[in-house]
Every structure is written in structure tokens, then in C-alpha cells.
Amino acid sequence: MTERTLVLVKPDGVSRGLTGEVISRIERKGLKLVALELRTVDRALAEQHYAEHDGRPFFESLLEFITSGPLVAAVVEGPRAIAAFRQLAGGTDPVEKATPGTIRGDFALETQFNLVHGSDSTESAAREIKLWFPDL
Numbered sequence: 001m002t003e004r005t006l007v008l009v010k011p012d013g014v015s016r017g018l019t020g021e022v023i024s025r026i027e028r029k030g031l032k033l034v035a036l037e038l039r040t041v042d043r044a045l046a047e048q049h050y051a052e053h054d055g056r057p058f059f060e061s062l063l064e065f066i067t068s069g070p071l072v073a074a075v076v077e078g079p080r081a082i083a084a085f086r087q088l089a090g091g092t093d094p095v096e097k098a099t100p101g102t103i104r105g106d107f108a109l110e111t112q113f114n115l116v117h118g119s120d121s122t123e124s125a126a127r128e129i130k131l132w133f134p135d136l
């Protein structure tokens with residue numbers, strides 16, 4: 001079934017010059033870009049995006065990090081796109097969970113600086129795409 005998912009190359013990925021690497025892996029997997037934009041986000045958008053983590057000990061530093069510089073937001077489409085991108089990304093902790101061959105497993109060391117975001121369910125994807133790309 002064709003799905004859409006929201007992907008972010010977080011500020012660490014953009015500043016480290018890994019945007020092309022991430023996009024290349026998305027395309028080589030067979031997924032398609034349907035929207036792509038470089039932008040710096042304000043706190044309000046970051047809070048809404050990560051609302052599920054409100055109250056967690058890392059929430060403040062997560063907001064600070066995600067608003068710290070330009071990121072790349074994309075909508076990615078394809079069969080089982082949500083799970084397919086989560087597979088490309090690897091687990092949240094880039095050392096304990098992500099395996100080599102994944103984006104996080106290959107390029108990241110710390111959970112906070114884990115380079116990419118991908119929606120985790122059809123409900124999250126719908127909510128996040130509407131939030132980031134209301135005109136799509």
C-alpha cells in the first residue's frame with residue numbers, strides 16, 4: 001500500500017553535510033520525494049511536532065536542538081514508506097539500537113544527535129505531514 005511519511009534531516013545532519021547521503025539512501029531504497037524544503041523551525045512548531053514527549057527530561061534540550069539551525073523537511077512516498085524509512089534510519093540510540101548499514105548506525109554516536117526523524121505510524125505521519133506541509 002502506498003503511504004506517505006514525514007522525514008527530517010535534523011540540524012546535526014544538515015550541519016555535518018549529510019543531507020545528500022540521507023536523500024540518496026531514500027531514493028536508492030525506491031522511495032520517492034514528494035516535498036523537500038530547507039527551513040529553520042520556531043519553538044511552536046517544534047513543540048507541536050514532539051508533543052508526545054512533553055514532560056520528558058530530554059524535552060527542553062530536544063526543542064533547543066531541533067530549533068538550533070536549518071533542517072531539511074521532506075515528505076517521502078512509497079509502499080510501506082513509514083516502516084521502510086524507519087528501517088533506513090535505524091533505532092533511536094545510534095549505538096545500542098541502530099545497526100551498521102542504517103543512517104544512525106553508520107553516522108551517529110549520541111541519541112540526541114541521531115540525524116534523522118521519520119514518522120512512527122500512519123496516525124503520526126498524517127498529523128506530521130499536515131503540520132509541516134499544510135498545503136500538500
Ligand code: RTP
Pocket residue numbers: 053058062091092111112113114116117118119120
Ligand atoms: P524521532 O521521533 O526523532 O524520529 O526519533 P525516534 O522516533 O526514534 O525516537 P523518539 O522516542 O520519538 O524520540 C524523539 C527524539 O528525542 C531525542 N531523545 N533523546 N536523551 C534521551 O534519552 C532521548 N530520548 C529521545 C532523540 O533525538 C529522539 O530522536
Ligand code: MG
Pocket residue numbers: 120
Ligand atoms: Mg519519534
